[in-house]
Amino acid sequence: MTAISGGGAPTLEMVAAHAGVSRATVSRVVNGSPKVSPDVAEVVQRAIEELNYVPNRAARSLASRRTQAIALIVPESAARVFDDPFFASIVQGVAMAIAPTEYTLTMMIESEVDPDKTRRYLLGGNVDGALVVSHHTGDHSYAHLGRSLPLVFGGRPLDGESSEFTVDVDNTHGAASGTEHLVARGRRRLATIAGPQDMPPGVDRLRGFESAASAAGLATDLVEFGDFSPASGADAMRRLLAREPGIDGVFAANDQMAMGALTALAEAGRSVPDDVSVVGFDDDRYAATAMPALTTVRQPSNRMGAEMARKLVALIEGRPVEAATILSTELVVRASS
Amino acid sequence: MTAISGGGAPTLEMVAAHAGVSRATVSRVVNGSPKVSPDVAEVVQRAIEELNYVPNRAARSLASRRTQAIALIVPESAARVFDDPFFASIVQGVAMAIAPTEYTLTMMIESEVDPDKTRRYLLGGNVDGALVVSHHTGDHSYAHLGRSLPLVFGGRPLDGESSEFTVDVDNTHGAASGTEHLVARGRRRLATIAGPQDMPPGVDRLRGFESAASAAGLATDLVEFGDFSPASGADAMRRLLAREPGIDGVFAANDQMAMGALTALAEAGRSVPDDVSVVGFDDDRYAATAMPALTTVRQPSNRMGAEMARKLVALIEGRPVEAATILSTELVVRASS
């Protein structure tokens, strides 16, 4: 057993005794209630400090029916999650947004072992609300929980409309702007390394590429798919080159695949950007230091996380919030194009 | 008055009523107590499922004095934390290790706004124990909390000894092996891009480099410092080249700085590995796809996280655990050397 030395944590009751007031008064002071006389509050404060009292959250949450905690659910294996800089950015945004609040963040990486653990946790009154982020179809399998708990999703569901609260990036327009940049650079034989088509960003970015290329009167036949990893990007690029050696412009659905493409292009003796222009998507932390530095469509993943958190907290506190928020992207031109 | 149904989550009491038994019995079933007759357990189970009952954690934790939750404390700003793939790996390791358990992970990114928030949280009975990970000096400022709560640290404290529970990587030997590899490749004019000297890994890796170089009878004057970011690595490399154009081997204290060095070397027209061999440290996810692929000292950050979690859980459950665990590194030879 773990024996806590010193006789256990001080309770509200002990503070009350120490200060010579009732528990109710101490509770009021702790919660900053205005209806406490300054002098009494003073005495209580001192008692709190002397005893080094810290309120017990379980008790508080049981009595108040609020937990002051939110969960970040990621329905992916831990390995996948942390392989992707995009998630890191989201988490960072969330963390920064809740830092100034009293809310706490609990991360739930979907456990393969017990997929029901998450549900139990959410429904067990552990959190006041949850954020769900995934690239995948499974995305909104949590949607039905939305009736029991405030929920905000990152990314749109794969199947079109939904009535849930979401924050998303304008993938289609972003991809189109990246493609248009290629066209503006005088590139005519365009190819794209697309993402998985069971993920909304994969679908939307491909659509953006196609619409922009078509609008410029160019062919859209050169499409190869990857899984957003650097290695898959390199493979896709090799296949593309095999199909059409004359490629002069490549739009990759994310930076990691673009980096892989750079590697494959170098292997094939193509110079970037002299022979081929390459544009990525994300502007992750390696884009700027790639060789050559990668032109890319910046995705405000930080802001996405922050926005999700903001929306969730508003939801929890009963403030009105818009159902969907779409964040726009920004083209960052560097040496690769 | 008691709400019959439709109003909020079902309670243990409602299940008891539904099953026609006492609350105690339901509690026993929920907690898998052996002293319940199979048929009664059967009935209760059905009631639980029909009502879709999920135990309230706050109540449970209040009554049992355990939370089944552990915290991961990172005393750094969110921005720093997520800029470093190393942290991601640690978190991944932790997440994977606790996935099969009933423990839950709460991440606490030190808030600049209210640095006391973490302490309050830890002492507020929110978690059964905590993991503390940081590259920094501040590392063990939580050490004193160790008397009130099981704590496991990642990385040794900057100032030598400690009686705390820690898991660390053998940075010194790792750096030495990376340096020895350079020597084995026939490199004689060695330089190092060291990390900040207020972080143990920064100190230890520099020491490893120096001892290995000295042992080989080589000079150790070419030392420049970076902050572990790619940009700082590039800058350090430029300074190094300015000081000594004849450098033929570089050991960088982490992969991100090594990547920066690769960029600077390319700018300066040096070929890697023909003119200069480069070795990094970490083997982060970009090492293998760098151009050229980076030779590096693999740090088992995943295992580090897992090991920390394992140790903490053992501590919480009163099982005996070793105070310090040192994980060894592994040299991964790729194209850059």
Added chain:
DNA sequence: TTGTAGGCGTTATCAG
């Protein structure tokens, strides 16, 4: 094996 009853530390509702 099952039920009874008291308590875990706070908050919230009322009186005073």
Added chain:
DNA sequence: CTGATAACGCCTACAA
């Protein structure tokens, strides 16, 4: 403004 006194939902001796 302050103090009793119930809840809050569950666990756990102790009793039956």
